[in-house]
Amino acid sequence: MHSSNSPDSSEETSMKYFGCAWYPEAWPRERWAEDIRLMKEAGINAVRMGEFNWGRFEPQEGKFEFSDYRHLLEKLHENGIAVLLCTPTAAPPKWMSSRYPEILKSDKTGQPVYDGNRRHCCPSSLKFREFSRRITEKMAETFRDSPAIFAWQLDNEIAAEAEHGFCFCDGCAKRFRTHLEMKYRTVENLNAAWNGAFWSGDFTSFDEIDPRNFKRVSWKAEYAQFMSSLYTELAYEQRDILRQVNPSWKITTNSWTSFLPDVAPDEIYPGLDFASCDTYLGNDSLEFSHSFWDYYRNIRGKRQAFTVGETGAWNPVTTQKDAYQVLRTWAWDAFAHGAENLFYFRWRQSLMGEESHPSILPWSGNPGEAYGIISRTIREIRAFSGQHPGLPPPESNVAILTDRLTGFITKYRDDYSYFHAVVRMNQALNETGVHADILPLSLITEHTLSAYKLVILPQIEHLPDAVCRFLHEYRRNGGKILAQCRLNRMDEFGKYRMESAPANLQKLFGLHIDESCNICKGVDFREFEYNERTLPENNRSLDVEFMGKQARLLSFMEKPIPDTCRILQEYTAGLYQGAPLFTEHDGAFYLAAPMNREGLALVMRHLLKQCGIPRFHVPPKCQRIQRGTILFYINNTADTAVFEDDGIELPPYECLRKEIRER
Template sequence: MRLPREAPAWLRRAGEKRIEFGADYNPEQWPREVWAEDVRAMREAGVTIVSLGIFSWARLEPAEGRYDFGWLDEIIDLLHANGILVDLATPTASPPPWLTTKHPEILPVDREGRTVWPGARQHWRPTSPVFREHALRLVRALANRYANHPAVAAWHVNNELGCHNAHDYSDDAAVAFRRWLRRRYATLDDLNAAWGTDFWSQRYTDADQILPPRYANGPVNPTQQLDFKRFSSDALKEYYLAERRILREITPDVPVTTNFMVAGDINDMNYPDWASEVDFVANDHYTRPGPQSRDELSFSANLCGNLAGGRPWFLMEHSTSAVNWQPVNPAKLPGELARDSLTHVAHGADGVCFFQWRQSRAGAEKYHSAMLPHAGTSSAIFRAVTDLGARLRSLSGVAGLRRTPSQVAVVVDYESWWAAEQDSHPTDRLRYRQEALDWYTALLDAGIRSDVVPVHTDLSGYRVVVAPILHLVPDALRQRLTDYVAAGGHLVTTYFSGIVDENDHAWLGGYPGALRDLLGIRVEEFAPLLDGETVTLTNGATGTLWSEWLEVTDPAVKILAGYAGGGGPAVTRREVGAGSAAYVSTRLGPQGLAAILDDLLTPAGVGSELPPELRGKVELAIRGDVRFLINRTPHPVGLSALPGAPAKVPGRGVVVLQ
C-alpha cells in the first residue's frame, strides 16, 4: 500500500516546526464587519490555520456558471495578512437549491425508495454524472482562482464524505454497482457462485437484473449486501479521486486530503483502503458520553496514527465543549478540552482544529460549541482555547515526530466489521468495534501501550496481536496469521472469528473455520445469550452476549478458563513453538478481560512500561523520544516514580516529557 506523503506542506516550511491550531471558519454566515474582529480574536487565541469555504457553494456559484469569488478573495487576503493559513475546501458537500431544483435526479434514494430531499446537507448521489459535472466544474474554477495564493496550505475535498449519503440505492447507483461488479467478477457465473444465488432462486442470467440491496420482504442476499458496502465505499473514494485529479493537475505542490470520520460506530467508509489516497490523513472526532468515552477517543486517535503509517496526521474537527446532535448534549468538564486535544497530539496529530471558529447564530448547529462561543471572548471556553494555543506552541518540538510503535497490536478490519453485523446471524446484539474497544480499555487498565492497526498491517514487529471478531478471513489472511504464529508471534482472537471467506461463505468443518487448526479447537454450534443472560467462568469472570460449546482438538492447547458448572473450555491457548494462538469464546468486557490478560501477555514477554502505581490511572503514548502521560481520571495522580516528571498530573490533565 502506498502511504500518505511524509508530511503536510506546512511542516516542510524552511526553518519552522509547529503544531497547527485552528477551526472550520464560516465567514459567509456573518457580516463583513465581524471578519476583522474574528481575525483579531484568532491571533489572540494563537490560531494558525482555518478550513474555509466548506459549505459555500450557494455563495460561490449563486446561479449556474456565474461565480462570485470576491468575498472569498477578501477573507483569504485578510487571513493571509494576519499570518493565518487556509485549508481551502471544495464546497461540494452541499449542493445549492438552484442545482437540486433544476436537477432533482442528483438527489439520493434510500433503501425503501424514498428520495432524500434538500434541507440538510450531502443531498447528492456519489454516482450521479449530473452532480459530478457541476461539482467538478466548480472545483476547477476554484483551483484556477487560488492556484498561486500563498495562504492556501492544503485542499480540503468536500466534507466528511459519506456522512449522510454513504448508501444510495438510486438508478444511478444501480448502473454504477453493475459496472463495479463487472470489474470484480470476470463472468456472471463467477458472480452467481460468489453470491450463492441458487439459494432462493436468485440466479442472474443478465447483468441488468442486478440491483442494489433495496427493501425486500425478508433478508437480502448477504454477499450482495457485503459487495454493496464495498461498492459504496469505493464510489465515495472514486468521487474524491475525481476532485483530487483536478486539484493535482492545477496545483501539484498543494497537498490534498479529505476529512475522515474515525469515531464511534461509523464504518461506512473503508478508511484503511482510502488512507493511501490522501496526501495526509485528516480526521473528525467527537466524543460520546459513556464509561469508555475517553478510551474511545484514544482508540480512534491511535487508529488514525496507524492509518497514516506512523506519520503525522491532522485533527480536522473536534469540539470545544457540547455538540448538538446527541439526544442529550453535555458540556465538557474543566480540563477536557485540552486533554482531548493533546491525546490526539500524543497519537501523532500535528494539527488540532475544532468545529467551528465562531458559534453560529442560526441553523441546525447554533447550539454546537465553538472556539468563540455565543458568550464571546469573555468566556471560559475562549480562555481554555487560548491556553491550549499557548500549550501547543510550547510543543513545537513534537511536530513531525512519528508515533513510537508498541509491542501489542489491536487489529481493526472493516470488512469483518461489515460482515459480522449483517442480518440473519446468531445474534443482532454483536458490536464489532465495542469488542475491539473493550480489549483496548483492558490493556490501558493494565498500563499496556498498544497500537490500533488495520488488518493489512505488517504484524511481524508485534509480540502480541489481538484480532477480535475477525469474522471474515480469506485464505491469504489465514496464511498470514499462521505464519505470524509460526515465527514466534502470539495471536489472540475471539468468538465469531474465522467464520467466513471473502464471499461471506462459511468455512466448512466446524468453527472457528479458517482459524480452527491454528487455534486447536472446534465448535459445532454457537450459543448466543439472551438479553440479561450471562455465563460464569471458572476464574470468576462473567460472560455476556455469546458463548460456545468448545472442543479441544490438539493436546498442545491449554485451558486458561472454563465455563463454570462443567460447561467446557471458555478461553484457550495453543502453543506453537515460541508462538501461540489464543481464543476467547465469550464477551468478557474490560473487567473480565483483565482476569486473563496476564496469561496472554506474560508468555510473550509483554509488560507495562509504567510504574505499578500509575497503571490504569495514566495512559502512556510516545512520539519519538517524547512521552505523553494522559490522566484517565478526574483526580490528580502523583508522578514521583518517574524521574524528571513533575510532582503530579492534574485530574483530566496531560504531562509531556520531552
C-alpha cells in the same frame, strides 16, 4: 509556511496547526477583521474554510465568485493563519437541485431526498459529477498560487449512507450491476457466492438485481462496499484535478467519528496525503477516541501523524466546576496519540441551522471561557511542541487487526458491535500502559507484522488467505498471537464457511470449532457489549472462574475442540462447562468468548508477560503513553489519579510530560 509545513515532512511532526472551522460567508463582512484578530490572539494558526460555501462560490449556474475568499486568504496569510481549503461539494446550492432534480439521491421508494441541508446528491449522477469537477477546477485555478493554503480537504465528512441513506436511484443500481458483472463475470458465480439457492434467490440475469430489495445481510454489505468505492472515486476525481493544478498541494478529507464511516477509511486514505478524523469530546466515549486515534495513525498503511479534523470547542460535562479543563487534557491526549493538527468546530456558534454545536465564540461574538481555555491550551502545547520538534507518532509492539468486511457485515446483521469489540480489547491494553497500533487488514503486507511482538485478532470473521499466511509466517518467527472468537468463520462473500473454524488457522491454534451459541437472547448486543450497566440480571452474561479470578462472558461463546493446544482455562459454568475457553498452542492464544473488562485484564496480564512487554498500572480513563522521547501521563477525570507503578499523583484534568532516554 506553505511547503515547509506540509504534514509529510517527517522531521517536524510535533503539533503544527491549531485551527477552527470558519464560515465567514455567514457573518457580516465588517466582522471579519475582528475575527482574524481574535484568532491570532488565541494562537490559532489555521482555519478550515469553504466546505459549505458552494452557494456563494457559484451563486448562479456557471457564474463564479471567489473575490471574498481571495481577500480572506490574503488577510489570513498576512496574519500568519494558514488555510485548510475545502471543496464545497457537501452542500450544493439550492438552484442546482431545483434546476436538475436528477442530481438528488433517491430513497428506496424512488422518492428524492430533501435538499435542505447536506449530502443530498447522488454519487453516480453525471450532472452532479460534472458540477463537482467544475467547482473544483475553478477553485484550484483561483487559488493556485495562494501561499495561505497548507492543505485541501475534499468535501466534508463524506458519507454514503449516514445522512439520507444510500442512494437507490436507477443510475446507482445500474452501476452496481455493472460492478457485480465485472466482479463475478457470470450470474452463476454470483448465485454461488451469494447463496442464491436458498429462498429461491437465484438470479437468472444481472438485470434482475435490485439493491433496494436486498434483505440478506451480505448483499447489503456488498452494496455498502460498492458505495464506499463510488464515493472514493468521486473524491479522487477532485484530488486529481487539484494535483494537476498544483502538484505540491497536500490533500486529505475528514472522516466522521467511527471506525467504519460508510466510506471506508482504509479505502480512501491510502490515496490521500494524510488522514483527518473528526473526534468529538465526550467522557463516555473516551476509550473509543483513544482507539480511534490508534487506528487513524495507521490508516495509510504506515505509521503517520494525523489530523483531528473536527473537535468540539466545549465541554459537555457541566456539572463540575473545573470541567473547562477537559478541553486541555483532551488536546494533550490527541497530541500524545499522534495528532499534528487539531481543528475546533467551530469558530462561532451558528445563528440557525446547526445552532446547538458548541463553538469557540458564542452567538454574541464575545470571547468567554471556551476562548480562554483554548487559548491557554494552544499556548501550552505549542510551547512544548516547539521545544520538542519532530516527535514521531507513538510506536507500539502490539498490533490489533481490524476487518472492513466484518465491519459492514456486523453493521447490517444487527448483531454485536464489532468495533466495540476492538475498543474493548485496546482498552484492556491501555489500562496496563500498553498502546496498540490498530491496523486495517486490507493494508497488511508480508512485512507488516514483523514489527510486533503481539498481534491481536478480535472477532475477525473473515481473514483473506494471504493474511493467514502472514500470520503463520509471523508465528514461525516467534511473534505471539491472540485471537478472540468468531475467527475466520466467513468466506469473502460474507457466507459462513462449510468447514470448521478458524479456517486456515486450525493448526496455528491447535484446535477447531464447530459449535457456538448466544449466551443471551433477545438482546441488543450492540449496546450490551459496550455498556454492561444496562444488563438485566442473569440474562445477558455468564460468570465464570478465569485464571484464578472471576470474569464474565458476554453474549456469545464457542466450544473449541482441542487438537494440539494446551488448555489454559476451561469454561467453569454454562452449556460448555468443561470445554476450553482459553488455549495456547505454541504462542498462539485463543479466547473463545467476548469478555468483560476484568476478564480481558487477566488475559492481557498473561499475554504481556509471555511477550516480555512491561505492564504499568493506569487508572481508569487515564492514559500513560509515549511519543518519541516523551512519556505522557494524562488525567481525564475530576479526581486525582495515581499511577502506582510510576509513583505519580496527577491532579484532576492534568497532563504531565516526562522526558525519557530510551523509548
